[in-house]
Amino acid sequence: MRSRTTTPPGSPDASVEDSRAAVKPEAGWTFALHADDLWEGEMVGVVCGGTDVLVARLDAEVRAYENRCPHAGSRLSDGFLEAAKLTCSAHRWEFDLQTGAGINPVRCRLRRFPVKIIDGDILIQL
Numbered sequence: 001m002r003s004r005t006t007t008p009p010g011s012p013d014a015s016v017e018d019s020r021a022a023v024k025p026e027a028g029w030t031f032a033l034h035a036d037d038l039w040e041g042e043m044v045g046v047v048c049g050g051t052d053v054l055v056a057r058l059d060a061e062v063r064a065y066e067n068r069c070p071h072a073g074s075r076l077s078d079g080f081l082e083a084a085k086l087t088c089s090a091h092r093w094e095f096d097l098q099t100g101a102g103i104n105p106v107r108c109r110l111r112r113f114p115v116k117i118i119d120g121d122i123l124i125q126l
C-alpha cells in the first residue's frame with residue numbers, strides 16, 4: 001500500500017490542500033493506484049479493499065481482474081505480459097487481458113472488475 005507525503009505544519013505549503021486528499025470516496029469504489037504509476041503495456045498486482053486485483057493498461061485503457069488464476073490460484077501478476085496476452089507463471093495458462101477470455105485453454109475466463117479514473121486515481125468497483 002502506498003503512503004502519501006504530508007507537509008509538516010508551519011511549512012510554506014501547509015495551507016495548500018492536497019487535491020487528491022480532497023476527493024470524496026465514492027460508494028462501492030476503492031482506490032487501487034495512481035494512474036501515473038501504471039504505464040502502457042504494464043500490469044501490477046494491488047491489494048484493494050482486501051481483494052487482490054490485477055490492474056493493467058492496454059491500448060490506453062485500464063482493466064482490472066481478480067489476481068488469481070482460475071486453474072490453481074496463482075497470482076496472475078507474477079506472470080508474463082506480452083502485448084495483451086498474459087501467461088500464468090505456474091503452469092502457463094494464457095489469457096487475453098483485453099477481454100479476460102482464456103486463450104489456452106479457451107474454456108476459462110478471468111473475473112473482471114469495473115474501473116474508472118477520477119482525478120488521476122484508478123478506482124475499482126469490487
Ligand code: FES
Pocket residue numbers: 069070071072073074088089090091092093
Ligand atoms: S495456476 Fe495458473 S496455470 Fe496453473
